[in-house]
Amino acid sequence: MFSSPTREMWPAPLRPVAALGRLSLEVVESLGRFGLFFMQAVGYTVTPPFKLGRLIDRINFIGFRSLTIVVLTGAFTGMVLGLQIFLTLSRFGSEAYLGPAVALSLIRELGPVLCAVFVTGLAGSALTAEIGIMKITEQIDALQVMALNPMRYLVVPALVAGLIAFPLMVSIFDVVGIFGGYLVGVELLGLSPGTYFGEMKTFVDWSDLMTGYWKALSFGLIVPWVCTYKGFHCGHGAEGVARATTQAVVLSSVLILVWDYFLGSVLP
Amino acid sequence: MIRVQGLHKRFGPQPVLRGLDLDIATGEIMVIIGRSGGGKSVLLKHLIGLLRPDAGHVFVDATEITRLRGRELDRVRERYGVVFQGGALFDSMSVFDNVAFPLREKSRLGAAEIRGRVDEKLDQVGLAGMGHKNPAEISGGMRKRVAIARALVTEPEIVFFDEPTTGLDPILVNTIHHLIVELHRKFHFTAVMVSHEIPEIFEIADRVAVLHDGVIAEVGPPDAVRASTNPVVQHFIRGEVEAVPAEPRR
Numbered sequence: 415m416f417s418s419p420t421r422e423m424w425p426a427p428l429r430p431v432a433a434l435g436r437l438s439l440e441v442v443e444s445l446g447r448f449g450l451f452f453m454q455a456v457g458y459t460v461t462p463p464f465k466l467g468r469l470i471d472r473i474n475f476i477g478f479r480s481l482t483i484v485v486l487t488g489a490f491t492g493m494v495l496g497l498q499i500f501l502t503l504s505r506f507g508s509e510a511y512l513g514p515a516v517a518l519s520l521i522r523e524l525g526p527v528l529c530a531v532f533v534t535g536l537a538g539s540a541l542t543a544e545i546g547i548m549k550i551t552e553q554i555d556a557l558q559v560m561a562l563n564p565m566r567y568l569v570v571p572a573l574v575a576g577l578i579a580f581p582l583m584v585s586i587f588d589v590v591g592i593f594g595g596y597l598v599g600v601e602l603l604g605l606s607p608g609t610y611f612g613e614m615k616t617f618v619d620w621s622d623l624m625t626g627y628w629k630a631l632s633f634g635l636i637v638p639w640v641c642t643y644k645g646f647h648c649g650h651g652a653e654g655v656a657r658a659t660t661q662a663v664v665l666s667s668v669l670i671l672v673w674d675y676f677l678g679s680v681l682p
Numbered sequence: 683m684i685r686v687q688g689l690h691k692r693f694g695p696q697p698v699l700r701g702l703d704l705d706i707a708t709g710e711i712m713v714i715i716g717r718s719g720g721g722k723s724v725l726l727k728h729l730i731g732l733l734r735p736d737a738g739h740v741f742v743d744a745t746e747i748t749r750l751r752g753r754e755l756d757r758v759r760e761r762y763g764v765v766f767q768g769g770a771l772f773d774s775m776s777v778f779d780n781v782a783f784p785l786r787e788k789s790r791l792g793a794a795e796i797r798g799r800v801d802e803k804l805d806q807v808g809l810a811g812m813g814h815k816n817p818a819e820i821s822g823g824m825r826k827r828v829a830i831a832r833a834l835v836t837e838p839e840i841v842f843f844d845e846p847t848t849g850l851d852p853i854l855v856n857t858i859h860h861l862i863v864e865l866h867r868k869f870h871f872t873a874v875m876v877s878h879e880i881p882e883i884f885e886i887a888d889r890v891a892v893l894h895d896g897v898i899a900e901v902g903p904p905d906a907v908r909a910s911t912n913p914v915v916q917h918f919i920r921g922e923v924e925a926v927p928a929e930p931r932r
Contacts, residue, residue: 547773556770559730560784561756 451643455569468571476537476572476638477579481586483532488587491528492594495519500599509599513610514617516595517588521618521626525588526580527674530633533583534666538641541572542662545645546655554646569646572638580634581627588626625681632677633670640666683708684729684840684874689738691724698724700896701738711866711873713883716893717918722876723767725893726844729874730764731755742840760788763833763841763871767848769825771817771832777804778813781832788836803831806868807861823854827861834865843875847882855879859886880919884908892918 424432499515545568548554557564592614599605641662648658684706691699698721706712716722727733728740731747740747747758771780781800785791791799804810807827817825826846833841843862847855859879863886866873877883883890884904891901892915900907900915907915 551768552766552770553772555727555732556764556766556772558732559759559762559764560788561759562787 447647448643451569451646452639454565455573455639455642458563458566459570459574463566465567465571468567469574472571472575473579475541476533476575477583480533480536480579480583483536484529484583484587485590487528487532488525488590489594491524491587492516492520492591492596493598495524495591496595496598497603499595500603500605509605510609510613511617512595512599512605513612513614516599517592517614517618518622520588520591520595521622523674523678525584525591526626526629526633527670529584529587529630530580530637530670531667533580534637534641534663534670538637538666539659539663541638541641542645542648542659543655545642546648546658549646549648550651550655564646569638569642572642573635576634576638577631578634580637581630584626584630621682625677628681629674629677632673636669636673637666640669683741683743684872685739685741686725686729687739687741689725689728689740690736691721691728691733692736697896699728699735699738702893702897704891704898704901706872706874707889708872709870710888711863711875711886712889712891713875713877713887714891714893715877715880715883715918718878720893721896722893723844726842726874726876730762730842731759760836761839763836763838765826765829765833765841765843765846767844767846769817769829771825771828773817775817776813777809777815777817777820777828780817780828781813781835784832784836799835800831803835804828806834806865807831823850823857826850826858830858830861830865834869834871837869838871840872840874843873843877845876845878847877847879855882859883862886880921894918 495516496512499519500509500512503509503511503515545554548568554564554568557567596607596610600607600610644658644662644665648654684704686702686704686706689699689702690697702721702725704714704725714722714725724733728735728748731750735748738748742758742761745758747755750758771777772783775783778800781803782796785796785799789796800813801810804813807830809824809827809831812820812824817828820828830846846862847858850858859882862873862875865871875883875887884907887904889902890904890907892899892907892910892912894914900910900912902910908919910916
């Protein structure tokens, strides 16, 4: 049986090169595992049996339980935007454009990104911890020996729930944020409501909405994918679960920002 | 019948199983004993298809299971019931739902029939009326009994017990052992149990296998194993510290 040379077998000057090689192989291997995990999940998503009960449970877990934080952060994001953009625009006498500026910022960028980051912190971390604990307490093994596929039971419903819940949550975030901007701009700073919504109607078009929804859909896939993967591949004990949860939140957040930039540059 | 032939498994540089052979007859209670970290749970995981060996074979009747995947492996597993060391009960479900889970997922039984089967199993393990509780609300001994009820609810032909009495007091150990024997008499399944409980397991086993250093050092009826002249077996049975150190567990 083949076994790779151990650290001691390399001459001293070559050891850093060997270490770099090992690290590269590990990175490529984990990227491969990450990709295969996703492809497997997609395969199970489109083939029966479908777990409808689990899907509804996951929509509740990812979407409904995150509603409070989505509404709260959406409102304050809109209010902060309303205040800061109003103060900036008033320097140029262009306060009339507050409505479209708030709406475009929220719909194209901040709505999908902030919503995804907050839901990652709330539901994504819980998803990783739940699956990680199931792994270390042999609950995933129990599913397997009952001849049930853990991917079908734990991963697929989370992925589909993400695809359904994220666009809905982003919509709520956007609407609440726009009303937050309205509260500050119109009710506190005296802009006319007709100007706020009228200019918004003029400048925000369907492609802006679609940009936001494409981002929401892709984040709805990225967050459950990363979080379930990290749960499935967590280390031993409480420390392993804690590390996996942290990695899931950090990796999801980074991927959200990277993918946001990529989509922002290719979508109209 | 389960036949293990020349099973080898290593984790990294560490060999755990080194060409292990073992036959388990249909309908018997086979108890596998050995030092902690000696590879008992690793062997069990090979028998239930959770690990693949580096070399060797596991036959369940005529089917070689180590190379099976997907539905083929599931078909073999449908004959199994497994009681995990910690119970492996689903935290998010009640005791009743835990026991009902395999029936809901794998059988075509109606709700009333499932309720009847689950109530009957809970009654057989002495937990009648406890179905509404969550696993977190019940004691360790009760959790083991729920795990046994869940493993038996599909009426499997082969039941694996991974240290079913670990962490329990001596009275509960005896209670669980008697429960297993009683259920075995009633349902005639093949029982494969990994255990540390010496001398208690000599009272319930049909045969005992002593795992040491990655191979079966001794196998036979309890009296024969107790009378074995193999020093490793004697050291282990008497709990003497001179026994050769076992490999660390994975």
